[in-house]
Amino acid sequence: MTDPREVAGPERVGDTTGPVHPAAPAAPKVPDAPSASPGVPPAAPDAPAAAPAPEPEPPADDLGWRRMHPVTPAVKGWKVLVAVIAVVVWNSADEVRDLAGLLGASVWLYVVGAILLVALIGFGYSAVAWRMTRFAVTDEAVHLRTGVLFRQQRQARLDRLQAVDVVQPLLARILGLSELRLEVAGGSGSAVSLAFLREAEAEQLRAELLARAAGVHRSRRAAAPSPAAAPAPAPDGAAHGTPAHPVAAPAAGPVVTAPVPPGQEPDADWDAPAPVAPEQPVYDVPIGRLLASILRSSASIWLVVLAVVLVVVVVTSGEIGSAFAILPGLLGVVSYTWSRFNRGANFRAAISPDGIRLRHGFTEARAQTVPPGRVQAVQITQGLLWRGRDWWRVEVNVAGYGSGGEDDTQSANVLLPVGTRDDALLALWLVLPDLGTADPRGLVATGLVGRDAADGWAVAPRRSRWLDPIAWRRHGVTVTERALVLRSGVLTRRLVVVPHERTQSLTLAQGPWQRRLRLATVQLQSTPGPVTPHVAHLDERVAAGLVDEQATRARVARAGAGPELWMRRA
Amino acid sequence: MSTPDLPEPVVAAPVADPDAPAQAPLRESEPFEPEGVAWTPVSPRLATARLVVNAIWLGVPLLGLVVAAALSGLVGLWIGAGGVAVLLAWVAWLVPRQVRAMGYAERADDLLLRKGILFRSMVVVPYGRMQYVDVSAGPLARQLGIASVQLHTASPGTDASIDGLPAAEAARLRDQLASRGEARLAGL
Structure with missing residues (x-):
């Protein structure tokens, strides 16, 4: 990504002078109220090296900087304490034991003292960090200022928004707080995390951000052009083949009543509640x-x-x-x-004009919203022991989700932890309402369990059994108007669907044995995530033809793809 | 955001036959020789650069082994030195061939890269998918007047780097790619 985030240190005050008085850099800034007096000079304007944003940024003072919830340090401080103790216990349990032997009876005093000290540091740091953290929302971007010694201002462009998550760790959940996390596909650590906000505030802000990212900006005067006006047809299994899909439905009737020129309008009507897009439950686990x-x-x-x-x-x-x-x-x-x-606990999926809504989590509750067209690839898998029940697991690649580390990847990329075949079809339908074929159910069925060439599947030829004696009958690929569909695996069955417009690049590869057998492997590169689309051991001419065709198809699909602001179909 | 030369109604046109898609893609020509593509080879100076690096990595141990063997007279050391010498000869034979096998081609809408003799691969990177372009050159490469250009898409799996471009060509390609990418950029 070139520019989805902007990491700049606009406030040099804290950078060079080292540990200044913690309140000093914050002092010249605006008080909490967004109605700042325009005469406050010292706050530096945003870094000019910023993205090629269409409009120059309004001066920092007009953004309406806001703070996180004041309880935040109490919630975050625990993390420091737990982390420090965990590190100490894991890495130096022996030394601690030796030390305990040295200190003798008064050891508990020292332990309690050390814990208190760490807690004090943790909570103190969190409190200072909270003081220094502010965020602001404009039509174009979300701005976040953080950092105690090293100040950082980050700007997440809303037109690059890939997903919005509301995360509630256990403690925050008890206190009624939420973290709002924005994924902007800027690589590792590019997510903007607003932690913590009141639950209702987080929900409200999410609706607000999604409305703005969708291009449905509410005008100052008119009543909010609500995505709620959109019809959301009941998505049942029968609705599968129908090309009409609820995500596109609101776009068909242009909801954008007052196309406000974007930018230059700060948080004029911040207080007016943004409409929360209605959601239609699709399946649960x-x-x-x-x-x-x-x-x-x-x-x-x-x-x-x-x-x-x-x-x-x-x-x-x-x-x-x-x-x-x-x-x-x-x-x-x-x-x-x-x-x-x-x-996987309490897993529920729903569809709304804002995209796919996923809620799950036993201790940590997470509510994800993936806007339409943000899913890069889908994978439906089935392990050996799930076969008797015909259960399937559905995972997706979403730009930004893959970069949050192992922990994040496992939870965020799951579209369906386990479900029947109908559930899996629904999950696929959530991502691709129109698969681009007359009989999506049949296509998916042949993709999930089928083998050999039939129903339009191009498969690995018989001679590839020398390279893959077990699974060669399953390797196959087929193309619909909207997506490339790949299948593989006998023990673990796997079906991968990649929308044409989401193809990043294509690779045709051939090893020495493949060359001898006139076979080749085709790979599609997708954004980081659990899905790696590829089909092995195709006939080399078929594979080469597939690469040629797919390059063309992807280009045409891209040209016809909707705009990033998904409600604003030009 | 859409390209000017591609009007929207084309969306479904090239996929004319969705019922029998398996029959559609079939290329008669060599799989790694798409029709109408003129490959541009990379500079042979890349072979020089790589040989120099290999010569250092293998030549120093070879020298050490030979000296040690001559001083001690151990047969094992002579065998070891012989092994390294064979390896060096093999590398000297292989690297120029590898470099000759590398090439790239600029098509109207995408960049093609190919490499490999035993393990061949060809990568198609659409210009609209490029997020940024890197040009880099180490001290040896600068001495030889070559540079490498790497294309980055949103996928870290895209292995699209062209080593051994003459410096001027690298700069031209970078600008060309950047401008073409900008013209065709379409989200993620």
């Missing part, structure tokens, strides 16, 4: 099915294997101690299983 699916996952197989090994080792060696060697593996399996459960 019963807790029983989730638990059963975890029992039937590969993790449980590993658990059984480890348990057997454990028993065998203990019995043969006669020592309990030798069992500890297996402990790390066991912990891994348990934590994997727990995260699967924690993230």
